[in-house]
Amino acid sequence: MEMLNSIKKTVGGEGKPTQVATEKKMEATMEAKPVANKIKLGHVHLSGCTGCLVSTADNNLGFIKILDNYADLVYSLTLADVRHVPEMDVALVEGSVCIQDHESVEEIRETREKAKIVVALGSCACYGNITRFSRGGQHNQPQHESFLPIGDLIDVDVYIPGCPPSPELIRNVAVMAYLLLEGDEDQKALAGKYLKPLMDLAKRGTSACFCDLMTEVINQGLCMGCGTCAAACPVRAITHEFGKPQGERDLCIKCGSCYGACPRSFFNFEVIDEFEDISEIIAEALK
Amino acid sequence: MREMTADPYLGKYITCVSARSTDKEILKKAQDGGIATALMVYALEEGIIDGTIVAGEGDRPWEPRPIVAMSREDILKARGTKYSISPQIAWLKEATRSFGLDKVGVTGVCCQMQAVRKAQLYPINMRDVPGKVALTVGLFCMENFPYKSLQTIVEDHAAQSLGSVKKMEITKGKFWVHTERGNVSTVPLKATHKYEQPGCHVCLDYVSSLADISTGSVGSPDGWSTVFIRTKKGNEVWSKAVAAGMFETKPIEDVKPGLELLTKLAKEKIDKNRKTLEERRNFGVNKALRDPYA
Numbered sequence: 001m002e003m004l005n006s007i008k009k010t011v012g013g014e015g016k017p018t019q020v021a022t023e024k025k026m027e028a029t030m031e032a033k034p035v036a037n038k039i040k041l042g043h044v045h046l047s048g049c050t051g052c053l054v055s056t057a058d059n060n061l062g063f064i065k066i067l068d069n070y071a072d073l074v075y076s077l078t079l080a081d082v083r084h085v086p087e088m089d090v091a092l093v094e095g096s097v098c099i100q101d102h103e104s105v106e107e108i109r110e111t112r113e114k115a116k117i118v119v120a121l122g123s124c125a126c127y128g129n130i131t132r133f134s135r136g137g138q139h140n141q142p143q144h145e146s147f148l149p150i151g152d153l154i155d156v157d158v159y160i161p162g163c164p165p166s167p168e169l170i171r172n173v174a175v176m177a178y179l180l181l182e183g184d185e186d187q188k189a190l191a192g193k194y195l196k197p198l199m200d201l202a203k204r205g206t207s208a209c210f211c212d213l214m215t216e217v218i219n220q221g222l223c224m225g226c227g228t229c230a231a232a233c234p235v236r237a238i239t240h241e242f243g244k245p246q247g248e249r250d251l252c253i254k255c256g257s258c259y260g261a262c263p264r265s266f267f268n269f270e271v272i273d274e275f276e277d278i279s280e281i282i283a284e285a286l287k
Numbered sequence: 288m289r290e291m292t293a294d295p296y297l298g299k300y301i302t303c304v305s306a307r308s309t310d311k312e313i314l315k316k317a318q319d320g321g322i323a324t325a326l327m328v329y330a331l332e333e334g335i336i337d338g339t340i341v342a343g344e345g346d347r348p349w350e351p352r353p354i355v356a357m358s359r360e361d362i363l364k365a366r367g368t369k370y371s372i373s374p375q376i377a378w379l380k381e382a383t384r385s386f387g388l389d390k391v392g393v394t395g396v397c398c399q400m401q402a403v404r405k406a407q408l409y410p411i412n413m414r415d416v417p418g419k420v421a422l423t424v425g426l427f428c429m430e431n432f433p434y435k436s437l438q439t440i441v442e443d444h445a446a447q448s449l450g451s452v453k454k455m456e457i458t459k460g461k462f463w464v465h466t467e468r469g470n471v472s473t474v475p476l477k478a479t480h481k482y483e484q485p486g487c488h489v490c491l492d493y494v495s496s497l498a499d500i501s502t503g504s505v506g507s508p509d510g511w512s513t514v515f516i517r518t519k520k521g522n523e524v525w526s527k528a529v530a531a532g533m534f535e536t537k538p539i540e541d542v543k544p545g546l547e548l549l550t551k552l553a554k555e556k557i558d559k560n561r562k563t564l565e566e567r568r569n570f571g572v573n574k575a576l577r578d579p580y581a
Contacts (some may be wrong), residue, residue: 020520071301090292106509168417197409220577224431225354227353227374228402231381232412243372243484257412263402264486264579273299275404275497276518279417 004277007186008112037182041174042075042088042122046104046110047131047147048095051164052122053078056092058167062286066171070178070285090177091115092160092170096124096131096147105153112154117177120156120202121170123163125149127208130163132254149206159201161208163234163255173198175285192276195268199235208256210237210247212265220265232261296553297546298496300515301522306534306562312381316366322502322534323394323424324366326361329496329518329528330392336421338382339392341365342373348449348497349441350434351469355382361508364396368426370435370462372484376402390421396428397492404497423523425495427503429457429556431482437483445472446480466523488563500525507542513549532548556567 043053053076057063067073071090075082091111097104114116123129128149136145150156158177160169173195180191210233217223224245230236237251238258245258259265271278293299299557309321313328314321320392330336338357342365345352356362375395377400382391400423407417437493441455457464461473487509495501501519506513514536516525528534539545551556567576 005555027332058414082427162410164412164414166412166417167415167439168410168414172408194408201573216577221485222489222577222579223370224398224484224490226399226402227377228379228406230374230377231379231416233407240372240374243374244433255412259407260409260411263398264489266407267401267579269562269580272401272404272408273441273497275408278408 004190004196004281005089005281007190007281017262018175026148037129038072039089039178039181040074040087040201041071042086042111043078044075044085044091044093044107045077046093046095046125046150047098048122048124050078050094052092052094052125052170053163053256055164055167057124059171062167065286066174066178068184073172079100085110085114088190089181090116090117090119090174091117093125093150094121096128097153098134098144099146099148099153100144106209108150116267117149117157117183118154119158119160119177120150122158122165123161123208123257126151126156126159126161126201127206127254128254129208129255130253135199151202151206154273156202158195158198159202159260160198161256162258163253163257171286175282190278190281191270197268197271200266201260201266207254208259208277209254210249210252210258212259213238213245213247216259217262217264220238223266224287226263229258232257232274294550296516296550296557297494297515298501298517300419300517302516302524303539303546304360304514304516305511305539305545306537308535309532309535313366313393314510316363318366318368318456319504320502320507320510320514321366321511322500323360323426326424326500326524326528326531327356327362327392327394327422329531329533330422330524331357331359331362334390335524336388336390336392338386338388338390339394339422340375340378340382341394341563342369342375345373347434349437349452349455351578353378355386355388357388358388364519367454368456370432370457372431375399376406379403379406379420380416383419389419390449391419392422392424393420393428394424395428396430396431396491397495397497399495400425400490400495400498400501421522423498423500425501427494427501427505428490429493429552430483430487432479432482433484436479436484439482440474440479444474445459447472456504479527488560490560491564491580493556494549505552506539506545508542511537513539513542513546529541558560 119128131147176191176194179187230238237248295493308325327339340355344352345353351369353375382388383539453467454465464472499518501515502512570576
């Protein structure tokens with residue numbers, strides 16, 4: 001609690017000036033001196049649909065705020081004219097990798113070399129998702145048949161699962177990555193705790209399915225029938241029969257959302273118990 | 288605002304009172320003090336929420352079905368405890384989609400409050416949900432039963448027809464079944480243990496610690512509820528509701544059995560389930576079962 005209170009006081013960019021004089025002074029210097037210590041953020045687009053980038057942009061003014069105060073977008077073919085993967089603090093990688101496409105394989109390898117933190121953004125990058133069903137045979141690269149989640153080619157630090165990933169989760173990870181790299185000790189500690197389950201998911205593996213709910217939750221004696229998985233599923237493949245998940249596995253696109261959202265996959269009390277304070281900290285940072 | 292209390296078994300809260308609704312119609316079929324119903328009705332009428340997920344009536348007698356209620360009438364339909372699984376959170380995202388809600392209310396038990404908070408902080412395919420959860424009211428919960436368990440307990444152990452049951456209650460070491468025609472049967476809780484939902488045995492929350500306001504029976508006399516006001520949002524709504532005359536309240540210190548019994552039961556639940564989690568670590572031979580809290 002103490003720690004969270006001290007963080008609340010320090011996050012929030014220029015903060016709330018108490019005197020008008022200070023406010024005017026800041027306005028005057030704002031253009032002359034750009035915000036210091038922004039992290040370098042990149043968006044790397046592999047075999048994805050750009051929906052993950054759209055989700056990022058769907059943070060609306062929150063995204064602009066992040067770009068104003070916390071991060072420079074140093075690479076994003078969709079939004080900027082930088083042609084080659086530069087050095088990045090955080091690489092948001094969307095899409096899986098076609099291993100028969102030389103350029104793609106090179107790009108993911110280079111991303112790992114150039115980025116401090118590699119984030120698998122969205123379910124294609126994390127788990128393969130719909131590209132799990134690819135098997136080649138289509139014009140005009142019928143040999144482009146094998147797609148792997150990026151974690152099968154490089155080490156991935158953080159997962160943001162979801163198809164589409166929630167804008168709010170992308171925003172939280174961006175803010176927390178900033179705090180991790182540029183914050184004081186308390187902020188770093190908070191960011192580390194926040195990101196841990198998303199790092200654990202990255203360590204856990206690269207495949208996902210409705211079946212995760214069976215093998216990792218129900219089969220493990222952990223399901224308590226809360227219904228969250230059904231809400232998270234983007235294709236309504238999950239219903240509840242007598243309080244337990246029923247999966248329509250031919251509908252499932254293997255995005256991993258249900259297991260990720262399930263409160264019996266990871267439930268880190270030390271973070272979630274502080275939901276009120278952490279929500280305020282994030283809101284304050286985006287004010 | 289009063290200083291926040293942080294109790295290892297009762298969670299964080301601003302204040303705790305014994306209370307009941309002043310709305311006679313609500314009390315007619317409420318399980319206890321009508322707190323969950325009255326709060327959601329008040330929040331709806333005041334525009335604090337524009338709809339809420341409640342445990343409505345299902346297809347079979349005493350089988351709950353989660354619904355998005357957007358009227359006083361629909362909220363009132365969810366009165367009374369159904370001791371079976373109602374996957375409340377299944378509607379959480381849909382409430383912000385086809386229902387078009389901006390301020391969603393959620394009622395449910397402890398694990399369902401946990402699910403809401405996780406969705407708010409780690410929304411995984413839960414777009415729009417974090418910012419649209421407006422009020423959560425959590426019930427105390429010791430354990431829950433699959434529908435077939437409930438059927439077995441009521442039909443075999445208590446020897447009552449489910450269609451005739453007016454109210455069920457777990458209290459004073461027994462499972463009580465009250466029928467419409469005035470009969471009362473009890474089952475010793477010991478006989479019901481094997482029917483509990485296994486997933487409840489790893490639950491470390493008794494009094495819905497993550498809700499804005501939590502409420503339950505234990506600690507207060509019959510017809511009254513024990514209420515914890517936990518968050519800023521909860522405090523704001525509760526203060527307004529009390530000022531508007533929605534509730535009768537008594538300081539919990541003046542009520543028997545009060546927080547002492549509640550703490551005892553909370554401790555029993557949490558200690559027992561911590562032990563279960565501990566045992567899962569050595570469940571096999573050099574093999575563990577998974578721990579969601581690790």
